[in-house]
Amino acid sequence: MIDLQRRLVAEALGTGLLVATVVGSGIMAETLTIDVALALLANTIATSAILVVLISALSPISGAHFNPAVSLVFALRRELPWTNAGLYALVQVLGGIIGAVVAHAMFELPLLQVSAHVRTGGAQWFSEGVAAFGLVVVILAGLRFERKAVPMLVGLYITAAYWFTASTSFANPAVAIARSLTDTFSGIRPLDLPGFVLAQFTGAMIALTLMTWLLRVPNAGNLPINPEDPA
């Protein structure tokens, strides 16, 4: 067991670099092009790439949650004590905020900002619910069947979710809070945070319920890719 201090530093460092990437790549993209799809594509690629990197590099230390909804899932599965889950969430939020400030400093923008980007309404909330649902499905199935592939699977899932949800898949309360503090491409109005965060936790809980049932199978560790195959 790694000491809690190092684990909290890893969660803060990871969430910070994740948010710096989300915010920074959004600023870079909207500076360089007027095509919003191209900007979102650059934002997507940068975010997914850093996710694979950060989960690979830091999961052996802290589990690389970087996301209070994910930490809640592990707490409910009794794989993370509740106190630790609370501390994880706290440093995730703090790390995320520092990440936004670092991004602003790199692009010579005011360090502290408040987003005016409206993201609200039922369709947006439904999108965030679906996004978080899919994320937890992927994490739980990945940990169950092929632990080493989890970083890549999460990165690829977010690649898709940036595009198939109407909300560009925040899927992360800590990142959402940090993104409320940037008035750039990836921002979200603070007023719209509660709806997003509630939807994210709801989607994560539904996924936890479904996957707890779906993965309750004997000998699944040895399941072949084609389950009818006797080999």
Next chain:
Amino acid sequence: MIDLQRRLVAEALGTGLLVATVVGSGIMAETLTIDVALALLANTIATSAILVVLISALSPISGAHFNPAVSLVFALRRELPWTNAGLYALVQVLGGIIGAVVAHAMFELPLLQVSAHVRTGGAQWFSEGVAAFGLVVVILAGLRFERKAVPMLVGLYITAAYWFTASTSFANPAVAIARSLTDTFSGIRPLDLPGFVLAQFTGAMIALTLMTWLLRVPNAGNLPINPEDPA
């Protein structure tokens, strides 16, 4: 052996998330840009990414066919009972339709739509035949030589096939049916479904025939990358 109930849920869930991604990312892309190549590129990247994720996450449960033509191939290879193949196809279609509805809900569009996107004619059918042929070649060779790489290989194959076929490679009867129910970027007119589905099954059958012959070799499990290499 995992119980049939969970396997059918996995097939429905996977096909649903796949169609939600195909349809949703198409809507997002055409909303953000007027450049059709850029829209197709976003559509491609999202679809391929979710394919890798879904096959990795769900193949240990159901085989992750998500595609009646693939289930038919396994039935013909006697690796899936015919009853199960029929049930697989049924839940794939149902899951796909739900996926299209979910995508519409996320983007605040009418939940039920009928596509007016014309996709017909010999060149389109030939494209779908080639697309499904290549897909089954990749799946059978991948399962034979490097089972763990199959999710990535299928994702990369579809990446290419979106572009090298004139039909953007549906290559999947269940997804084609679901796509007939969205009047957005990725739709197909219901009238054009039979030609697509027939071409897909035909291509799959040709690939099954070819690969059954090509892969009938002794000791292939230990084949070196350079077959002349004695090492």
Next chain:
Amino acid sequence: MIDLQRRLVAEALGTGLLVATVVGSGIMAETLTIDVALALLANTIATSAILVVLISALSPISGAHFNPAVSLVFALRRELPWTNAGLYALVQVLGGIIGAVVAHAMFELPLLQVSAHVRTGGAQWFSEGVAAFGLVVVILAGLRFERKAVPMLVGLYITAAYWFTASTSFANPAVAIARSLTDTFSGIRPLDLPGFVLAQFTGAMIALTLMTWLLRVPNAGNLPINPEDPA
């Protein structure tokens, strides 16, 4: 040892699908956008993706050369009999031509065409030499150090080489010949073939010479990533 018949079919099938992808994705891309960089990006992504797929799927059968310059390298290394190398080159060219015809059929274009795309001059030849040099460096080092990664490494190398060479890195005499038979995005004027092919073989030979020296080291199979590291 797999019989020669199946190996030749694998080489023809692989080169055919490779050329169908190069040519088909080029046609699709130039149809959808007027931005040449975007068209080349789509062409790049499709080509690289199918390369990874085809090498993974077919290398256990034939070695997945798909390229006479690569077959020549293995013949010179005495890992492929000269007769077989000649037959490999022959079916690679035939497969490639069929691939171009298939691409034309999918896009409703005249099946037989002659390219008018001028690609000549010292800078283009130097580019092709560099492209083939790099390709052979990657293949030989990959086979030496991490055989299973070769498909991905070749795909990623071609991704880069499409962009860092002025010729978009044909790097393959069989593919070059096939591309002379399409008057679309990826074509090359037949008159310009000899310069390209000569440059490709030259680059491959230089790489073979360099790598034969560079890789002649004891115990290299156990070399750590950081060579000074005693662990």
Next chain:
Amino acid sequence: MIDLQRRLVAEALGTGLLVATVVGSGIMAETLTIDVALALLANTIATSAILVVLISALSPISGAHFNPAVSLVFALRRELPWTNAGLYALVQVLGGIIGAVVAHAMFELPLLQVSAHVRTGGAQWFSEGVAAFGLVVVILAGLRFERKAVPMLVGLYITAAYWFTASTSFANPAVAIARSLTDTFSGIRPLDLPGFVLAQFTGAMIALTLMTWLLRVPNAGNLPINPEDPA
């Protein structure tokens, strides 16, 4: 232990091909499009792809540093003798310069150029510090936890860093020097080199300090992805 001669050739070859890719893909991209974001995306994809390839192919020979800041880190960790670190840096710079010249030759440009691209000021320096900090974090954590993934992790990190830093993440003194000798897309004014190089070394040193503390844990080789998981 591989002899120093081969290791120096590997470092020069790798840095040369890296710079040829950075410079060449930049020239190709700005030739083909007026959209700067699209040009940067092509530049990013080519650079990241070749990084994965070169690190995979050459790290068993030389460690594949290609970067004096990385060689300095290993020297400070006593994993590379100081003399060798100096020689590594020397051939990295020489190889990089040759790479720039090769790129110019491929694109029929004057072989020797001096960049006029201004890249200076506190925000740019801070960006380079962050870029090099992240690079060393990734390398040290990757070597510690999953050595075989290092090439992919570095490639993906640079993919993200091209976009989330305001300086497009040179993160490499040898590459920066070589890029001062090209008056194209990826150039940097020689006058601006000292600020970049100093920032890069500073970021690398901070990362070394942090990671030396963070990775000082018992039994980390067996750490599960979720550290609370007893399995």
